[in-house]
Amino acid sequence: MTKLNPETAQQIASLITSTRVNNIMARDDAENAAYWMACEYRNMIELAEEFGIVLPSYGLAKENLEKPHFRDAVLTADKI
Numbered sequence: 001m002t003k004l005n006p007e008t009a010q011q012i013a014s015l016i017t018s019t020r021v022n023n024i025m026a027r028d029d030a031e032n033a034a035y036w037m038a039c040e041y042r043n044m045i046e047l048a049e050e051f052g053i054v055l056p057s058y059g060l061a062k063e064n065l066e067k068p069h070f071r072d073a074v075l076t077a078d079k080i
Helices: 006-028 030-051 058-065
Strands: none
Touching: 006 030, 030 058
């Protein structure tokens, strides 16, 4: 088994945690669901492309981020 240096391990842990938080927010904040899902997709893509951790939904994440609905999603001001 290869050991990760602490900085890399922290980056991976942060991405995984952020992915989970974005997933929860997408379910709890219907008004901004596209924004939270886009953030989740970006995290999945970064895990795969930067760290070689390919989640099962990686292909879906890449596909969905090409759609304007997700690609251009913004957080509405009243939720900031």
